[in-house]
Amino acid sequence: MAIEDSALLRFVTDELNARIRAGEDMPGRDELEDALIDGLGVARELRPDLVADVESGARMRVSSRRQSDKLAARKTKAKIGAALNIYETLLAMSEEANQRILHAVTSREEFWEFDQEPDRIFMPRHVVKTLLLLSLQARGIIVASEVLQLVKCSMYSGAYARVRTLYEITVIAAALASGGDQDLCDRYHATGILEHLRDLRTKQRSHEFFGWPPPTIEEINECEEWAAKVIAKYGSELRQPHGWAKPLFPAANQRVTFADLDRRFAGQEMRAIYEFMNHHIHAGSLQSTYHVDFEKHHLVSTRNPFSRGRASFALRASGMLLDALNYTVCRELSWDNEVYDELLIIEPIRKCRVKLDAALPST
Secondary structure, X not given: OOHXXXXXXXXXXXXXXXXXXXXXXXXXXXXHHHHHHHHHHOHHHHOHHHHHHHHHHHHHHHHHHHHHHHHHHHHHHHHHHHHHXXXXXXHHHHHHHHHHHHHHHHOOHHHHOOXXXXXXXXXXXXXXXXXXXXXXXXXXXXXXXXXXXHHHOOOHHHHHHHHHHHHHHHHHHHHHOOOOOOOHHHHHHHHHHHHHHHHHHHHHHHHHHHOOOOOOHHHHHHHHHHHHHHHHHHOHHHHOOOHHHHHXXXXXXXXXXXXXXXHHXXXXXXXXXXXXXXXXXXXXXXXXXXXXXXXXXXXXXXOOOOOHHHHHHHHHHHHXXXXXXXXXHHHHHHHHOOOHHHHHHHHHHHHHHHHHHHHOOOO
């Protein structure tokens, strides 16, 4: 294309020539990039017709995208509506289990009767463990609920990403319930202080760019004091992403990774979920390559069509993980707190999960 045929090229050329006439050095790649960005700032002056065309096309696509979303939702309901209903029941049962265990445990007077140890930083160990496990279970239910909404909209990559989060929650809960070290839950709880400190420092650096209110000096100082306390008590490895789990791997000289926890606490079937979803939620080549369809005139689509296989896999995997998470939490807390019959909650949950599997087509 000749320079005279492009408004942007004419603008950039004029900008660079003006710099040369002003005595600046011969422009390079950075100067060219600056000139291009300047050109974008005056796009409406350079090509008002093009800008108007894009805005008009976008308005039409907003309507079209809404219709596509409705169509995907209708098709999902028509094809796997029964499974969606069972999955919602599974979520409701999981919520009921969480609240029953919470009430059964915390309503016992002896749960709140304790003498605080003089060197304790947090509440007593049994309180920390109970609230952590219940909180992880509750978060797992929320994440599993997000999977449902994403599947309804045929947003399978998003559903897979949330299933992976649910997988990680399930593995962490199993590690905390393992009884491998009496301070394990305290150590995990303490890492939240370090994560909060990192968040505060990020906000301090970037609050203007993102429009966040800046943290106060008092907030940062208080968090730094708490961070110093937990590191002094539990060791510097707490700064590492999974350093809280170090007591579970006393012979290891290197850092503890999620893969270590995964191998210890997840079965092969569950591990397959994690591995399969890797290629579908990251910016890897496999999904990008498969996304090109030479049978379609547009080659690459920006919308997800309904896929029975992908929807079924997301729901089946999520159901399996939620079942495992419920069992881990209910088993551990019912036994720890001598409310043994509350473990029977798992029977209807497991039965519901089996019904879900039966309602979903094979992937």
